[in-house]
Amino acid sequence: QIQLAESVGGSVQAGGSLRLSCSVSGHTTNNYVVAWFRHVLGEKREGVAAIDAEGTRKYADSVKGRFTIALDTVKKILYLQMNGLEPEDTAMYYCAASTIRSWVSPGHTMDPNEYNYWGHGTQVTVSS
Secondary structure (H helix, E strand, C coil), X not given: CEEEEECCCEEEECCCCEEEEEXXXXXXXXXXXXXXXXXXXXXXXXXXXXXXXXXXXXXXXXXXXXXXXXXXXXXXXXEEEECCCCHHHCEEEEEEEECCCCCCCXXXXXXXXXXXXXXXXXXXXXXX
16 A cells, blocks of 8 residues: 655746755555656546666656656655756646566566556646
């Protein structure tokens, strides 16, 4: 049983930065994957970034080089540092955890169906 809770998102101008955090509580081990997803109205939920307990990371091409995912395994807090934000980044952001998949590698596609625990989401808005 894992519980996830995102911090409040925010609204910034294009080029700005935000950092999201997600507290992870409940029973966890070193063998799980946590990730950030985002959802835009009319589009499918998109995997943004994922990380496992070993620190292996995967990013969507659209955010690579701008976003950084990190996991504090002691405090059990998941972060998403978002730099160089663009209006296209506007979305509802969700943190999620998977005990179905233990590791990012090999070949993790960030399929939402592989994640069985979800936060409630937080809104990020980037204005032009």
